[in-house]
């Protein structure tokens with residue numbers, strides 16, 4: 144079988160769309176096995192993620208044109224990825240897309256199966272007809288197809304954020320992601336800027352913080368700056384959660400949901416004699432935290448432990464920690480730009496279920512905090528149930544805790560920080576800070 148960017152994309156999409164395999168794992172395996180050039184790998188990646196991202200839109204375009212049952216399991220993924228290129232890759236000429244689709248249909252299909260003619264016919268009809276969208280009056284259906292999100296999620300975001308911001312959030316989830324790096328305590332802005340310039344990276348400060356830069360191209364992991372722990376990859380909004388603490392440097396800190404350790408190391412950078420205990424429910428993820436700590440040269444300040452944070456109160460004594468971070472497991476709806484599948488995988492039931500876990504974790508760690516200690520709660524989602532409602536429920540259950548205002552990064556002082564993904568070229572993120580009063 145031939146190996147080309149599109150054949151790798153098709154093999155990947157067959158597994159992802161038919162078997163629900165994880166796109167990043169299947170794609171990385173396929174790319175590693177291939178001998179594609181850097182440019183072809185980039186094209187295969189774009190086609191795979193773009194097709195998944197726009198699946199609802201593409202299915203809507205193709206459905207009226209598919210008049211027979213598609214027996215071969217490669218046909219639907221091939222039609223979807225061809226339609227993706229047709230509608231979204233402006234630089235690729237239509238004939239090239241269709242010729243490639245024909246070649247793939249011939250090579251993936253059984254001999255004399257007619258798949259090739261079927262694919263060719265459907266794509267030619269698509270070209271004759273062009274884009275279709277539902278009536279604008281049917282707002283939910285229209286936005287669902289236009290931006291390719293399930294209808295429940297469109298409805299949910301419109302209800303929460305209104306008819307202006309809701310669609311802006313949907314649109315932002317389809318935009319390309321600029322890679323954000325954080326300059327660590329080992330680096331200095333000027334030094335990092337000089338090294339990036341020397342290595343021909345473009346960069347600019349992020350609007351949210353002065354310690355994060357957007358860099359292009361994003362492959363900074365091979366630079367000495369990264370290897371020496373002077374920079375790390377971290378979203379600018381996510382980097383604000385740790386900024387919400389007021390550190391002295393001698394604190395005992397608990398990071399209750401820590402892997403892969405992005406915030407654990409950030410906490411450790413603020414500590415001189417203090418330590419941070421990093422928990423994660425998945426033991427196999429602890430090595431990620433240890434590796435991050437080693438690279439950032441903070442290993443001696445970081446302890447790791449496999450532990451369900453809902454049971455933390457059984458493992459640690461009361462008032463043992465001066466500061467606690469709960470960067471909770473969440474629906475991740477602030478990360479849609481990075482993870483195209485999230486929009487199809489999550490449901491309202493998941494949001495409800497996660498909000499219970501979040502509250503359980505907060506309840507479990509609350510007794511471990513000293514009087515006047517700081518508890519920061521953060522999520523990379525934007526749902527009220529997982530953000531503001533969890534805060535409110537926690538406050539009701541713990542009259543000894545009070546919500547305190549936060550001033551982080553370049554944002555004004557506010558009661559709780561809610562960053563929407565359409566605002567600052569960052570992930571959607573939420574931060575609340577409590578002080579424990581006696």
Ligand SMILES: C[S@@+](CC[C@H](N)C(=O)[O-])C[C@H]1O[C@@H](n2cnc3c(N)ncnc32)[C@H](O)[C@@H]1O
Pocket residue numbers: 399400401402403404405406407422423424425428450451452453470471472473504523
């Ligand atoms: C949002 S991620 C944390 C990201 C991390 N703080 C960072 O900045 O790199 C949430 C983490 O919580 C872990 N987790 C999920 N449920 C947990 C639980 N009950 N107790 C502890 N960790 C949990 C997940 O394995 C995941 O690694």
